[in-house]
Amino acid sequence: MAKNKVLIGFHAVTARLRADAGSIGEIYHDAARRDRRMTDLLAQADKVGVRLLPVDGKRLDGLAGNDHHQGVVALAEQVNLSMNLDELLDGVQGDPLLLVLDGVTDPHNLGACLRVADGAGVHAIIAPRDRSVGMNTTVTRVASGAAETIPYITITNLARTLRAIQERGIWVVGTDDQANQDIYQAKLTGPLALVMGAEGEGMRRLTRETCDALVKIPMAGSVGSLNVSVASGVCLYEAVRQRR
Numbered sequence: 270m271a272k273n274k275v276l277i278g279f280h281a282v283t284a285r286l287r288a289d290a291g292s293i294g295e296i297y298h299d300a301a302r303r304d305r306r307m308t309d310l311l312a313q314a315d316k317v318g319v320r321l322l323p324v325d326g327k328r329l330d331g332l333a334g335n336d337h338h339q340g341v342v343a344l345a346e347q348v349n350l351s352m353n354l355d356e357l358l359d360g361v362q363g364d365p366l367l368l369v370l371d372g373v374t375d376p377h378n379l380g381a382c383l384r385v386a387d388g389a390g391v392h393a394i395i396a397p398r399d400r401s402v403g404m405n406t407t408v409t410r411v412a413s414g415a416a417e418t419i420p421y422i423t424i425t426n427l428a429r430t431l432r433a434i435q436e437r438g439i440w441v442v443g444t445d446d447q448a449n450q451d452i453y454q455a456k457l458t459g460p461l462a463l464v465m466g467a468e469g470e471g472m473r474r475l476t477r478e479t480c481d482a483l484v485k486i487p488m489a490g491s492v493g494s495l496n497v498s499v500a501s502g503v504c505l506y507e508a509v510r511q512r513r
Contacts, residue, residue, distance in 0.1 A: 276343040276417075277333045277410045279310060284414030285345055286313055292346040295320040297332055299340030307340060319343075334406055354395065354422050354430065358437060361392050364460045365439060366508065370396045371427060371476045372467030373497055378402075380411025381498030382465075387415035389505035395430065395462075398423040431479045434462055443472055443480035444504060446494060455484045457508035465504070468497045 276282050276293075285293055296314050298307065300323035311321055332342045358365055368391050373379050379402050386394055401423060402408065409416045424430045431441050442455060443464040457463075464480060466472035477483065486495060486503055495503065 274345050274347045275332060275334075275406060275409075276345055277337070277341075277406065278339045278413070279306060279341055280413035281409055281417065282341050282343045283310060283313070284417045285343065286310075286317065286319070288417055290314075290317040290319060293319050294344045294346070295322055296341065296343045297322045297324050297329060298342075299326060299329060300324060301326075302340040310341060337410060354393070354424070354434070357393055357420055357422070358434070358439075364458075364512070365392050365462075366390060366505075366512075367392060367434070367439070367462040368394045368501060368505065369427070369431070369441075369462055369464040370394060370401065370497070371464060371472045372397075372400045372470060373465070374400070374402045374467065376402045376405055376407035377411050378468070378496065378498050380408040380413075380416070381496075382501050383408070383412040383415040383419050383421070385498055385502040385505060386419050387412075389502075389509050391419060391505065393420040393422050395422050395424060395427075397427040398425055400427075400467075427473075428475045428479045431462070431464070431476070435479075435481065441479065441481045443477055443483050444485065444500060445471060445477060445483045446485055448483035448485040450482075450484055451487045452484045452504055452507050453487075455482060457504075457511045461508060463501070463504050463508065465497050465501050468494065 276285055296319055314321055329338050329342050330336050368386050435441055439460040439462050441462045486500055
């Protein structure tokens with residue numbers, strides 16, 4: 270088995286156990302931790318035949334690269350979620366919901382966006398290859414299991430990709446502080462791609478010009494904008510509300 274991915278913490282390990290337990294090589298766990306959460310995880314892993322290795326905290330720190338592992342680390346095969354976008358869209362049942370991130374380079378923000386996207390039922394996150402942080406251990410940890418479920422597709426040319434999905438009948442809505450309508454006035458039903466720009470910089474000019482519509486999140490206080498993961502949550506769940 271090619272063990273080339275480290276899963277850190279209860280959320281990530283549990284998500285992989287549920288999705289594809291056979292891809293896990295072994296689970297290292299804190300030998301001194303015997304609380305209910307740990308015993309439940311170990312029972313679930315033992316039931317599907319995953320190898321369990323009790324170790325001390327120092328060994329876990331070394332495997333995880335930090336001490337934020339909650340006492341559990343798994344070594345597993347890399348799951349290929351970064352499939353071809355056309356292939357993914359061809360397999361979607363119902364109206365696709367996509368999250369597009371233009372210029373998100375902070376791993377904590379990307380991890381939080383993955384978590385929000387998973388909760389909202391997003392089919393994939395799309396990001397330009399040269400303006401994104403990419404998947405790493407920090408992203409996986411912050412995503413709390415969502416990195417195991419949400420396809421993260423990196424592409425070479427974002428504007429070209431947006432035009433391609435528009436040709437498939439997907440409405441592309443970008444977020445911009447200067448937009449004339451707010452997110453609650455926009456129609457977010459049907460096939461939809463929501464485009465979020467980097468915090469501070471926003472979307473690039475060509476990305477903005479390619480969108481079918483622009484919306485803004487109304488801000489009532491002194492703060493000018495929201496963190497990109499928070500903004501993604503606001504917009505995605507408004508789309509969820511409308512689509513229901």
